[in-house]
Structures are given as C-alpha cells and as structure tokens.
Amino acid sequence: MKKLGRVAAVALSATMLAGCGGAGKKTDTSTFRFASELDIMGMDSSVVDDGMSFNALHAITEGLEGLDKNGKTVNAVAQSYKVSDDRKTYTFKLRKDAKWSNGDDVTANDFVYAWQRIIKNAGNYAYMYGSDGANILNADALIKKGTTATQAELDTLGVKAQDDKTLVVTLAAPVPFFLDLMTFPCYYPINQKFAEKAGKDYATKPEYLLSNGPFVMKKWTKGKSADFVKNDKYYDAKDVKLKNLHFDLAMKPQSASANFDSGRVDYATISSDLVDKYKGKDTYKSFNEGYLFYLEPNTKDPVMANKNIRKAISLAVNRKQLCSDVLKDGSKEAKGFVPAQLSQSPDGKDFRSIAGSFTKYDEKAAQEALNAGLAELGKSEVTVQLLYGTDESPMDSVAEYVQGNLAKLKGLKVEMSATTKQDRINNRMKNGNFQLAVTRWGPDYADPTTYLNLLSTGNSNNYGEWSNAQYDALMKQIQTETDASKRYDLMVQAEKIGMDDLADIPLFEKGGSALQATSVSGLVHKAVGVPYTFKFVTLK
Template structure:
C-alpha cells in the first residue's frame, strides 16, 4: 500500500491562489466568539487527490486516511496502534477460535439508515466478487473460502461471513488466525450500504455526495485536485470523544507552497521536502520520524533484458543508496537492502527481522559491472536503453535523476529515460505492467512481515511485475497456517531470501523517513505505521 506521495512541483503563487480561492476553508488560528474558545479547525495538507472513496476499491494511503475518519468498522486503531472495538460491542470466539461472532452497537449512516450486519456481509462479498485490489487481505485474515474464491474455485457468496440478524455478524475462518483482529482495522473490512451503492452505480464514492458516512466525521466538500473538508459527525455513536469541528485538507504538490501555507498560518502540519530540511531543521516545530514504508524499483520480468536476474542484481548494486538518503533526501530515510524494514517486527526471541536476515545484493561497483557483463552476455545485448516509470512529484524526480546518473555512470552501455506521470496514472501503468522499471513504494497494511512478503504471489494484485516463484507461493501458504511462531518466523526469513538472494526480483532502495512541521497546539493526531496513516478522532487544538 502506498501510504504517502512525495510532493511535486507547481508554481508557488499560482498554487497558493488556487488553493485559497478553490477551497473556502477556515483557519484554525481564528477564535470562536462564543465563550472565546479556540476554533477547533485543523488545517493539513495531502500531496494528491483522493482516487476513490469506495472501500472495496481503494488501495492508497490518502483514500485510507479519509475512509478511516468518515467511516467505522468492527475495530479501529488506538493511540498504540492496537485494535479496539468500534462498531463491535462484543466479539465472541468459538473454542477453536475459528468462528467469530460480533454484536453491533446502535449506529447509523448519514442517510439515517441503521448500520447493520448485512452491510458488512454485502461489502466483504463485494470485495471478492469484484476481485478488488485488497481482496488478498481476506486470504491473509484466513476467512473461509477466500482463497478458493480468488482462485475461481468457489463463488463470492460462499465467503465465510453471515449476517445472523441486523445486529449479529458471524465470520468463519479456515483456521485460528492471530492476525484476524488486527486486520479488521483495515479499510477494506468496512461496511457499505447496499441500497445506496447500487443507486449510485458507477458514480459511487467519486464525489462528496456519492458516499455515506458512519464515522467520526462527514465529508462535506471535495474539490478535485484542490482539497476536501471534514465536519464533525454529530450522529456518530462516540461523538462526545470528537473535539475537532472541521478539518480542511489542501492538495499541495509543491513543498514550497506547503511551507508558505504553514508560514502564513493557513495550515498546521506540513511535510517537508529534502530541499527544505536544512532550512527548518532548527525550528522548534520540526520533527523527523522513521517510517515503515519502503521505496524500491520494480522490474518488468517480461522484459528481454530486465527479466535476467544478473541484470537486476547489477542494477541493485550499482546504486549508492547511502548517497541517495543522506545527500539527496536528507529526511530521515535510511538505505535498505531488504524488503522488510528495520524496527518493524521482532522474532519470538525479540530480535529485529532486518538484523536477523542481513543485507542482500550489496557489493562494489566492480561487482555490479561483473554481473552486468554476465547479464548482457546471457541476453545477447551490448547496449540497453530502458525507461523508469515515476509519479510526477518533486522527490520522485530527484530520486529518479539520481538513479539515472548512478546507472549510466556505473553500468557501461546503460541508458535510462525518465517518464513522469500523475500518481494515479503511475499506478495504472504498474497494474498493466506497461513499463520497464517503476519507482514504487509500499507501506505495511498490518504489523507482520507477511505484509511485505506475500506481495509477490503469482497474479497477486500487489505483484504488478509478472514475477513468479512457485516455491515462494508454496511457502507463503505454509506460513499462513503455521501455528508454531518460531517455525513461522523462519519461514518469513526464508521468503525474503527467495525474493532477493535467489531471484533479485526487486531492487530495494530505502526505508522512508519523514520531516514535518507541526504546530505545538495540535494534540492527539494519531499517526499509524500500518493501514490508514492518520486518525483524527481524538485530535484537538489547544491555546
């Protein structure tokens, strides 16, 4: 999952003018006259528009954040990123932990209709019927028949979910699954109102009035490519906990525009590009955070040259990743030579996954050139011209230009062309596998290494490069049902070795960091490492 998109360039003055004229949003520094209270209006930025708010189709961090704040599922994440009951008031398990029965609290949609168990059954089965991007999460959760449905061996109506009555939902798993409760916080597991979805048809969830809400906030405005606005949902079951009245979100693609809005107190939180880190690193409101997202190169495995693993290994080794993070990015990102980032998940004996598995495909430029020469001979090539698919963002362009220089300098006969397109188009190009290399990224969906390792299953929605190793697919299936945690962890380590040591299937580049400015008065904004990035339910603005 892509959790965030780095900012891209616009003309500063024009962009600011468009933002302020196109979105009639208020400022959190204004005072409410009554009782002289601080205006509970939060102003933030996002680097791109919302592609869709259909929870069965959404597959990016921006949509997930919006869905997390306007809707409610059985569980949501708390301040410790742990699952807490949301619409579920009770969660009972059978003795073998295979059958899970949920009792729903009284809650209603923004059209006044009650949220029912049937809404969950409809939405989950719709995910499977449409083979949605995150349908594989139902397999990861171990829901009965999910894998068979994805393999077209069973019908979506046979998914192990059943509305017993309006307030009682029963979910049956293939086997006990320790990840199940955690996964229920993910937006793909949200409910949907069938009548409303079917009335809207292909226009469902494409505008603010094209989606229903049952969460802490309502989406009251959505001006495409400019921004959107939340308002507190007074009909939310836990509205007493919601302190913010409004949240204004500006689509800001240029980092200078974002900092200008911050300096003029139009926004309260802004992400900095690498070019601005040195300018603000001594600011009292400056923060740097290590994240769990990774940035990597996808290879089209059908390409006549990039399909060769020696070529892929050479490309991996030819890039100075420390120079990329320390000189180009400077935002807290760190070099990565694996697919599971550091500090993300520990073994049963409390050792970090990255530390245990070490680094893959590291070497000198000379070693990269040896692999390159070998790969060229194997493919019958002397010179190679390929392109790299990137989003049209400022930092992605900088990263791509750095990679271009590294590869062309270090690999004789290599020419790399940069093709920058809007973020959503970059994703579509990846899905169609109509690229040579693609500068891609992934954020974890849940707290387990499998969120990085089962991406590479044959025909998986996250694969997007026609990679296939039958042994990897087999081991993933075994790890999903392994109850011995120590044995399972060894399987997880082996999966990464297959992907990188044996196949050099991708080229990891770096583990993301983030540099931000956030005003001290902003309290309680939860930033999650998995699933939706932000929760605003408990946020507030102080004096």
C-alpha cells in the same frame, strides 16, 4: 508511542503556543487544516488503494475494530467479540448505538454486503480477503471468479449476519493479525440500501456518501480540497473535539510550507529539499513513514529477465548516500524487502535483524555483473527505461539519483520515463508496459507477509510477474503454519529466495518530515495501515 510487532504508531503532539505554525495566529480552534501533496483518489472502500483516500475514509468510517489515541487496535463498531478454540471463528457483537449519518443502524449485513462487494467488483484489495490477508473461508475461490461470481457463490464467503447485531466470520486457517486487519478500509461496512440506490454515483460526491465515523464529508473538489464536519450521530461523538476538518489536496510541499508559515495550515508534509530550512524548529516533525521504496523489474522483459543485469543495478546504487545527501529526512537504506521495525519474532527479535542484509554498494562488482549479463544476452550494451511518477515526492529525486549511479556502468544506458502515479500504476505497470520502475509499498498490517505476498505468483500487485515455485510453496506453508516460531522461520526463508533472485530491488525505508502547529495535539500517525487518524485532534 511505537510498539513493534503490532500496529506501529506515534501520537504527534506539542505544547501550546500562541502562533499557528508561523506568523499567523490561531483564531479558529474548531477547524484542523491538513495539507497533503496527494489527492483523494476515491471514497469507495471497496475500490481505493491509496493512502490519502484511506485518510479520508478513516475520517468518516469505522470498521469492526478501530484505533485508540496511541494507535493501538481497539473495539470500534464491534462492542465485543469471541474467538473459537481453533481461532478460526470470530463472533462479533455490534454496538447498539452504531449509526449511519442518515440515522440507519449499522448492521451485520453492512459488513456482509461490503465484503462480498469488493470481491464481486474485483477491487484492488480483494486479495486481502484470501490467504494473502484475512484468509476468510472460500475467499480464494471467489477472488478467482471475481466479477463472474454469482450471488449464491458469494454467499459461501465465510461472513454471515447471524442477526442485525451479530456478525460471524469464519477463517480457512488462523490469522495472528486478524483483528489488526479489521481496522483497514477494505473491511469497512457499506450501507447496502443507500449504495444500491446511489448506483454508479455511490461515493463520487459527498451527497452519495454515508458516515458512521467521527466526521461527515460535506464538500470535495478533486485535486483541490475536502471539507468535513463532526458527525453528531457517531457513537463516540463526545471524544471528538474538532467541529471541522479541512484537507488541502494535491498541494506542492513548497506551497504547503508557505501556507503553514502564514498560519493558513496546521499540518503539512514537506519534501526533502525543505528539511534543512525547518529542522530544529519546534514545529518540525520527523517520523517513520513506513514505506519501502524499491525498483521493480519487469521479468517478462528480455533485459530485466537477466539476473546479472538486475544484480548490477542493485550493486550500483549507493543507498547510504541517497539517504544522507538526497533525502535527508530520516530515511534509511533498505537491507531487504521487509523493513526494519515492522514485526518482531516470538522471542522478541526484529525480522530484519534475523533475516540479515541483501543489499550493498559495490561499483566494481556491479560492472562485473553487468558484463556477465551482457555476455549472456549477446550484447555489448543495453538500454533500460526507468519509470517513475513526478507527483509522488520524492520519486523524481530518487529516479534521478538512480540514473546517475547507473550511468557509471559501461554498457548500460538509462532512459527516464516520467509520468503520473495514476498512469504509472494503472496503465503502465498493471499492463506490463515497463522495464524498470521506481515504486513503493506501505504496510497494510504489522506482519512480514504484507510485503512477502507481493512476490507471490498471481498477486495482483506483482506487476513485475516474478515467479518462483519454491517461494510460492513456502508462502502456502506460512498461511497454514500455526507454530509462531516455525512460521517466522518460513518467512525468513521466503524473503531470502526473493532477494537472492533480485525479484525486486530494495532502495530505502522512507522517513517522513512534516510541519505541525504547536497548538495541535492528538494527531495519530502510523507507519502501518491508514496513515492518519484525526478523531483525537485538539487545538489550543
């Protein structure tokens, strides 16, 4: 069930049949076997920023808020909460029966410690504590200090343990989606005593991890697999039907689908080239994956700094054909930087329908823009290096398609730069060592700012370093605007500035395809936040 304007979710379920996905029969109804092309990059909630790591963390950890079987935000470690009249102070009462897997109580200090820790360590999602996210009091100033912040300074962060089971969070300004944010991994608690004893080993192996969620990690081999068992100390253990959860990691879609057909896997994401083989079968599932794929230009590069060159690239891409003939997985051409079906305005209109379209395919206009850009640069030809990850399906197919489109323009040459996702982001893009990159963003929460923040000056994910003073001023207004209708109008204005200047070049909104055994029900997949919830999975 998907509800616009809040966390979008779909419960993937099916009726019972004897077989498990293919030829093999399901004999073990206590273990759910999940195959992914992605690896778990880490298990420290104050460090990781990738979807598969989020899946694993979500399996073993719960925050103040969690998700029900329909993907809606509900109380989790927080049994109840009160909000002040000005909506800037939240007082959470924690469950008395919330325990860590070593028997320790989950306390308010576990949240205080974890939230200070991500800022102190300058984690990738530290910015989500500031005005680009939860807008917690004093977070912006502390984020700027990062690793230089003293403990006394960290103690000024607007999160306090009133007692072991009472947590008070103070915001600098109201945040309408604050409770939805509390389901996200960067806000998860960490047991301070355990983490400090583990030191540098914390979260590197199962023995250096604690759980307060549905499962406990028992085995983890990077690049291969991870195994989890039911956590009997979990306060809601009665609702967890699985005894075991198994991940096959970094598995190519072709191998995953073969394992599914033979009954060795219960759920497997597949790539576009496999859609035709399985589409129409009762095990085939398609869904909105939530990711926006786009081209990010490095505006510090002399060529990509030219607006007409960026305009030419955008006009040259036939997005409709890319979706229908290459991806074939339900992906839709992107009309702007904020995807459709993410958020509704106060009067019930989708953001995309209000903001309109900023993309089109026009090869003639693309050539004209390129000619204008070349004249401005004083060149007859430019070469652009296109960066992409080969382990991020369908990045390679998208990059090849874009190259083919751009090759039709006279005066523009494209050099392909293939690498891994890890290298693309952490080495190349973070260090500004690129011209144009195929990248993507998945929404952390159901509000347009989860995308719009990426274009703000100084945002840690603004790798292209596009900067616009008018845009930044609008984003600051959005952070403090309490009138919902005015706030929405400001967001529409901000996106227009970014798209008119081609700060990034949207390509498509990703559709997803997967194979799910007919014996499986209760798997929750979301287009927003953590992709998968395993708590409610049952096998028949």
